[in-house]
Amino acid sequence: MTAIPSITLNNGVPVPQLGFGTYKLPAEETRDLVLRAFEAGYRHVDTAQMYRNERAVGEAVAASGIPRDELFVTSKLNNAFHAHDDALAAFDRTLEELQLELVDLFLIHWPLPALDRYTEAWGALEEIYRSGRARAIGVSNFQPNHLRRVLDAGTVVPAVNQVEVHPWFGNEEVRAFDREHGIVTEAWSPLGRGRVLDEPTLARIADAHGRTPAQVVLRWHVQRGDVVFPKSATPSRIEENARIFDFALDADEMAAITALDRGERTGSHPDEENRTDR
Template sequence: MTFRSETSATPSIVLNDGNVIPQLGFGVFQVPPDDVAPVVTAALEVGYRSIDTAAIYGNEEGTGRAIREFGLPRDEVYVTTKLWNAEQGYDSTLRAFDASMERLGLDYLDLYLIHWPAAKADRFVDTFRAFQALKAQGRIRSIGVSNFTIPDLERLISETGEIPVVNQIELHPRLTQSELRAFHDNNAIATEAWSPLGQGTLLDDHTIVSIADEVGRSSAQVIIRWHLQRGTIVIPKSVTPARIAANFDVFAFELTPEQMDAINDLDKGARLGPDPATFTVGLD
């Protein structure tokens, strides 16, 4: 994984397949379908050029509409969506992809992720093989996974012969995922963080607030900056225009090594979301 500076404010990461993803993107988890188009528009106006959605969010249609109507050339907006657990399997994945693309209204997808391993169902290898077929057809530029554990990744790589470009995982200062990140680094898998602000639970943390006071920034900006300096792809979410803008304004300052270490020390291995090893929602 290598980094590349762009002419815009946002740095980018070169993935293991040679494609490039902006390091800072915008997530639309839990944004209601009726609200998502203006929220995505606000993000694009600020300068975000990577938008992350998922079939299960129910807002692909509004997300795609906002991207199309904003009017940027298609290759200037990086779009990610995810396959839901209930659709895993080779043929069902192909159908689910078609449905997502129809809702998005796009000709191709930049990144498609398996949303959860759902290992109990034992379908993620066949699912990824369908991803490979779609990529070979030129309908997807890059293929990856989300919430995969090390054993899941080892099996996927061994049985499909391909390393996913990204593993999107719960990651924040209280869950730094050091062992999993090390596996990613050793296998050229980019780490992408969901729930990067710890669902707001870290914004009043004493260490974070103290560092924010030192650098003259908000707690959210400090946490996003921490992610960026660790080489993580990060997709904060907000529905408030002022916060959408503030979360993007993180390139004019830098945290010191001491400040980075202080935030690293907040790790407690504390999940806020489900455990990927046992999460089975959506399975038959």
């Protein structure tokens, strides 16, 4: 497989542009699926406290035989732990579950504006970062108004903002804000949970390149400069999703995919997600 390129974060840490997503993967299957992804060439895995599969991810890292410094592991703070001391304790549990001494990236999973403690949580993440137990810290699902408060309250600029992005939801305002402030955008639900793949535009472009619509969408993401996390429990799809670095879309094809944007989310709006019970 063609080597996966990396993007350099604002603190100099390189992050592989393709990662393996583990959202809703059953814990009992996650270890083997992450190992399959490593065999297919992935070196970046994304988990979260909320996913309840951190231990399985850690087991895959340990069993892979790949040197730890060649892997990039991301996890995220559960919504229930935005209070400063709760965030620190939750991070300790993440390291225990992953059986690692450090994570490469740790994120606040949702801003939870109704709770309004995400700047407090960010202060805890800055302490974790200064301790060296997270090589980089960032946020997930933050809108520009949330990011402005973090930037005003903190001393560390988030390295990453992981948000919903796919052809039906380009999330351009957030991506532009991230870019302006040196924050890398990571795309979750990059295939729109599969809903976008029947678009005739994608079929036409895929046929022209001898690829699948999913490969074309993932290629669109990486050419836009985002980090992307396709998720699959099917080994052939895991391998297929990694084969996107040996072809390129031209400017017209990129524009045609971008034009599919209809402002349609598949997940919660960050201003409306306020659940702390998961």
